[in-house]
Amino acid sequence: MNIKELNATAKAMVDGHKGLLAADESTGTCKKRLDSVGVEATETNRRDYRELLFSAKGLGQYISGVILYDETLRQKAKDGTPMGALLKRAGVLPGIKLDAGAKPLAGSPDETVTEGLDGLAQRVEEYVGMGARFAKWRAVIKIGAGIPTPYCLETNAHALARYARICQEGGLVPIVEPEVLMDGDHGIERCDAVTTDTLRIVFDALYRQGVAFEGIILKPNMVISAKACPKQASVDEVADRTIACFRRMVPAAVPGIMFLSGGQSEVDATRHLNAMNAKFPNAPWKLSFSYGRALQDSALKTWRGQAANVAQAQSVLLLRARMNSEACHGAYRGEAA
Ligand code: 13P
Numbered sequence: 001m002n003i004k005e006l007n008a009t010a011k012a013m014v015d016g017h018k019g020l021l022a023a024d025e026s027t028g029t030c031k032k033r034l035d036s037v038g039v040e041a042t043e044t045n046r047r048d049y050r051e052l053l054f055s056a057k058g059l060g061q062y063i064s065g066v067i068l069y070d071e072t073l074r075q076k077a078k079d080g081t082p083m084g085a086l087l088k089r090a091g092v093l094p095g096i097k098l099d100a101g102a103k104p105l106a107g108s109p110d111e112t113v114t115e116g117l118d119g120l121a122q123r124v125e126e127y128v129g130m131g132a133r134f135a136k137w138r139a140v141i142k143i144g145a146g147i148p149t150p151y152c153l154e155t156n157a158h159a160l161a162r163y164a165r166i167c168q169e170g171g172l173v174p175i176v177e178p179e180v181l182m183d184g185d186h187g188i189e190r191c192d193a194v195t196t197d198t199l200r201i202v203f204d205a206l207y208r209q210g211v212a213f214e215g216i217i218l219k220p221n222m223v224i225s226a227k228a229c230p231k232q233a234s235v236d237e238v239a240d241r242t243i244a245c246f247r248r249m250v251p252a253a254v255p256g257i258m259f260l261s262g263g264q265s266e267v268d269a270t271r272h273l274n275a276m277n278a279k280f281p282n283a284p285w286k287l288s289f290s291y292g293r294a295l296q297d298s299a300l301k302t303w304r305g306q307a308a309n310v311a312q313a314q315s316v317l318l319l320r321a322r323m324n325s326e327a328c329h330g331a332y333r334g335e336a337a
Helices: 003-017 027-035 043-054 083-089 120-129 150-170 188-208 235-249 266-279 293-303 307-327
Strands: 019-023 063-068 093-097 102-105 108-114 134-141 173-180 256-259 286-291
Touching (some): 003 093, 003 134, 019 293, 043 083, 043 293, 102 150, 108 134, 134 150, 266 286
Parallel strands (some): 063 093, 093 134, 134 173
């Protein structure tokens, strides 16, 4: 593996107050999103939607890379330009979702393990040939009565580490994404404890499997109250606890931490990221975003499948991208700014 090159790519992903646009929804998840605005989930509509996002003028000012689903990387824009070339033109790196989704964990039916390791080295080789520079694998950790179990954490961490090592050997920067879900009604303390445990086990597995920390990006959840928790932690508390947790568990050699939004509102996701960067400007890692819903929600609702709404939807996307870019250096001053 070429650690220098991996490190340079990882640094480029978090450089210049930029973040990632996660547009790698699987066909099933994409259908859910399109259904929500009354658009039929055809291959053409998926293409049109992604083309809208990627061709927003100026996207590369705020976005360093886009995570793609396999179908999208193989598609062409309406004028015949391959989607990867569209991104390249915008100065944006293409990345690829490599996992095959979270499947029921044998023997622990309320938990999942992420699949997709079979034939992974060959797939990495193919995607590198298609221009991909980084990859993503998402492990899902659910909080509930008696879960997560150590079995679930160990199994997911082992798969994440295998994926990461295979990516690095093949020349892709692995985004390591252990997502502790915010579903439920638990308080922020529980999220803190589970996130700490998860990261401890994930970094142990990465180390034991010889993954170079200099050549990964971590994509974690924030330490946050569950959605249905009656007591929602303040923005300051989310920032303080998240950074304290990472200081304990994330090696300083990791170049960047790029958060998922995980179901937070667009504005909450921006405010939380901003608070972390404003309060901890000397954190050992760059703190940025890799948002899906928190970048796309308003743009999707604005578009609603209508060609006449494309320009407006693009400006809505750019606004969110700019707000989050400001949050990458603690310079977000609210929505009106
Ligand atoms: P959200 O920001 O919508 O959580 O999506 C990010 C992502 O890529 C999840 O894997």
